[in-house]
Amino acid sequence: MPAQRDGDPAPRADGRVRSLRNLWRLRRYLRPYAPAYVLLLLAALAATGAGLAVPLVVQRVVDGPIARHDPAGLLRLGGLTLLLGLVEAVLIFIRRWSQSSSSVGMEATIRADLYAHLQRLPAGFHDRWQSGQLLSRAISDLSVLRRFLSFGLLFLVLNVVTYVAVVILLIRLHGPLGLLVAASAVPLFLISRRFGRHYHTSSRRMQDQQGDVATLVEETAQGLRTMKAYGRGPELAGRFAGRARALHDTGVAKGALLAGASALFDLVPNLTLGATLVGGATLVARDALTIGELVAFVSLQLMLIWPVQSLGWIIANGQEAATAADRIQEVLDTPPSIVDAPDAVPLARSAVRGRLRFEGVSFRYPGSAEPVLRDIELTVEPGETLALVGATGCGKSTLLSLVPRLHDVTGGRITLDGHDLRGVRLDALRRLVGVAFEEPTLFSMSVWENLTLGCPDATDNEVRAALALAQADFAYDLPWGLATRVGEQGLSLSGGQRQRLALARAVLGRPALLVLDDPLSALDVHTEALVEAALRRVLRDTTALLVVHRPSTVALADRVALLDGGRITAVGRHGDLLATVPAYRAVLAAEPAPAPGLVRS
Ligand SMILES: Nc1ncnc2c1ncn2[C@@H]1O[C@H](COP(=O)(O)OP(=O)(O)OP(=O)(O)O)[C@@H](O)[C@H]1O
Numbered sequence: 001m002p003a004q005r006d007g008d009p010a011p012r013a014d015g016r017v018r019s020l021r022n023l024w025r026l027r028r029y030l031r032p033y034a035p036a037y038v039l040l041l042l043a044a045l046a047a048t049g050a051g052l053a054v055p056l057v058v059q060r061v062v063d064g065p066i067a068r069h070d071p072a073g074l075l076r077l078g079g080l081t082l083l084l085g086l087v088e089a090v091l092i093f094i095r096r097w098s099q100s101s102s103s104v105g106m107e108a109t110i111r112a113d114l115y116a117h118l119q120r121l122p123a124g125f126h127d128r129w130q131s132g133q134l135l136s137r138a139i140s141d142l143s144v145l146r147r148f149l150s151f152g153l154l155f156l157v158l159n160v161v162t163y164v165a166v167v168i169l170l171i172r173l174h175g176p177l178g179l180l181v182a183a184s185a186v187p188l189f190l191i192s193r194r195f196g197r198h199y200h201t202s203s204r205r206m207q208d209q210q211g212d213v214a215t216l217v218e219e220t221a222q223g224l225r226t227m228k229a230y231g232r233g234p235e236l237a238g239r240f241a242g243r244a245r246a247l248h249d250t251g252v253a254k255g256a257l258l259a260g261a262s263a264l265f266d267l268v269p270n271l272t273l274g275a276t277l278v279g280g281a282t283l284v285a286r287d288a289l290t291i292g293e294l295v296a297f298v299s300l301q302l303m304l305i306w307p308v309q310s311l312g313w314i315i316a317n318g319q320e321a322a323t324a325a326d327r328i329q330e331v332l333d334t335p336p337s338i339v340d341a342p343d344a345v346p347l348a349r350s351a352v353r354g355r356l357r358f359e360g361v362s363f364r365y366p367g368s369a370e371p372v373l374r375d376i377e378l379t380v381e382p383g384e385t386l387a388l389v390g391a392t393g394c395g396k397s398t399l400l401s402l403v404p405r406l407h408d409v410t411g412g413r414i415t416l417d418g419h420d421l422r423g424v425r426l427d428a429l430r431r432l433v434g435v436a437f438e439e440p441t442l443f444s445m446s447v448w449e450n451l452t453l454g455c456p457d458a459t460d461n462e463v464r465a466a467l468a469l470a471q472a473d474f475a476y477d478l479p480w481g482l483a484t485r486v487g488e489q490g491l492s493l494s495g496g497q498r499q500r501l502a503l504a505r506a507v508l509g510r511p512a513l514l515v516l517d518d519p520l521s522a523l524d525v526h527t528e529a530l531v532e533a534a535l536r537r538v539l540r541d542t543t544a545l546l547v548v549h550r551p552s553t554v555a556l557a558d559r560v561a562l563l564d565g566g567r568i569t570a571v572g573r574h575g576d577l578l579a580t581v582p583a584y585r586a587v588l589a590a591e592p593a594p595a596p597g598l599v600r601s
Pocket residue numbers: 127365368372390391392393394395396397398399438
């Protein structure tokens with residue numbers, strides 16, 4: 001669910017139909033398992049048939065060998081009953097075995113598709129969606145679907161078949177009594193419809209609330225240190241308790257709905273059984289029915305109790321699965337907006353000189369009224385290093401994010417050696433561009449894997465050179481060297497260490513374009529000087545765009561561009577701008593900002 005829709009959703013009137021349609025759309029995942037499903041359905045139906053045959057054999061035992069005192073006949077029919085029981089047990093084993101392997105396989109395939117799709121979705125999608133909502137869809141919604149595919153769906157088919165078969169047998173045994181049992185389907189249908197409607201609303205609410213709780217737990221785990229430092233534990237605990245209580249209340253309401261429906265599903269077959277017992281006994285007294293037929297009738301009717309009683313659970317499971325399918329399709333139906341154009345070209349590293357041009361570039365975040373960037377005209381020549389300077393929040397990181405196409409421009413175009421970036425294959429573009437963000441994210445994998453993320457075939461020497469450049473040789477001294485697994489988001493490393501690893505990752509493989517967001521901000525003065533000296537060597541023959549906050553880092557750049565109010569208001573050498581542009585001086589030297597109009601454009 002997008003972040004804006006935090007809280008209880010308001011299910012729309014057509015919600016149930018849409019959910020069921022979404023459940024039906026997942027049938028493509030069933031296809032590879034069709035043979036297994038046919039096998040398990042046949043096994044289940046045969047097992048039900050064997051089970052249904054038992055009361056009919058019992059009828060023959062009562063009316064035949066028992067009435068006629070025939071021990072040989074009793075032995076024969078007793079043996080047949082035993083055989084039927086054995087066959088039923090074997091068939092149930094086959095059903096359960098093939099059922100669990102198919103449903104687990106389907107769950108894994110849907111999860112893999114969901115994960116692959118999440119990766120294809122642009123950064124803008126992830127900005128809007130809470131990660132807990134995505135987590136709960138990938139984990140708990142898929143488990144609900146697995147349960148439905150392995151039990152709910154099967155028992156829905158099986159129970160309907162059992163119900164119809166038993167009713168036909170009952171009508172054949174005694175027409176009027178059989179029709180009485182058949183008539184009990186009417187109240188069952190009405191109860192099911194009403195229950196299904198209410199349960200759908202509750203289950204959607206509960207699954208969304210589970211996502212909200214997952215989001216809060218995830219945020220708390222990530223921001224634990226900030227939370228503790230500010231002593232906000234009790235407040236967050238209060239917020240968590242509120243959401244957990246809402247989830248609990250929905251769960252209780254859902255449970256109450258299921259309990260009410262289950263009681264009715266229990267009552268209807270028992271009332272019908274009472275009525276047929278009275279009617280059947282009367283018929284036996286009038287010799288219109290044999291005792292054996294009555295025993296068979298009642299035994300068969302008893303076989304309806306479980307299918308009807310389980311109806312509440314099956315409907316609940318089906319509704320939850322439909323809601324889960326709805327929530328999963330909401331993600332799968334979001335089209336990846338940043339994709340390869342049909343005629344996209346794969347630019348090879350060797351063919352790239354590295355002339356980067358922003359031509360009338362504008363950018364507005366989805367849902368925002370105002371553009372963050374307007375009419376950006378900027379050229380970075382091959383091998384040149386251009387620093388972007390500007391007040392906080394003026395759009396520097398946004399401008400950088402347009403180069404590897406994390407977002408697409410909403411106006412104008414960006415070209416690399418004259419090629420519009422949207423016409424370059426994404427995989428090629430992302431190999432050409434080395435990126436280090438302001439917040440250096442490391443994944444919970446080894447240092448080596450983190451470093452070679454964009455360059456999986458890097459050699460030992462290349463990695464060593466990148467680490468040396470970023471002054472990150474400390475990685476070799478970690479307990480297992482480069483094989484050391486860094487914790488979630490690299491939290492076991494200091495901010496400066498993480499930043500140096502992220503810088504090494506960006507420069508590894510000598511990309512044609514380097515895009516660095518304040519790459520030295522977390523380093524001490526001494527390390528900064530060392531990294532700067534090494535970086536200067538790399539930057540000599542790489543086109544680079546750097547976001548810079550500190551005057552010391554500006555020294556790395558050949559030219560500087562000042563971003564102000566979403567526009568480039570000055571471009572030039574650091575010394576020149578410092579001397580002639582008061583706004584530039586204000587940003588870098590913490591002088592008071594000049595009045596508008598004094599800025600050179
Ligand atoms: N995902 C987003 N959705 C909507 N608005 C955003 C998003 N990310 C950033 N913004 C807005 O865009 C503007 C520019 O943000 P950006 O991060 O590019 O600024 P910045 O110059 O890099 O700031 P800083 O120097 O503090 O890092 C800000 O007003 C910010 O609120």
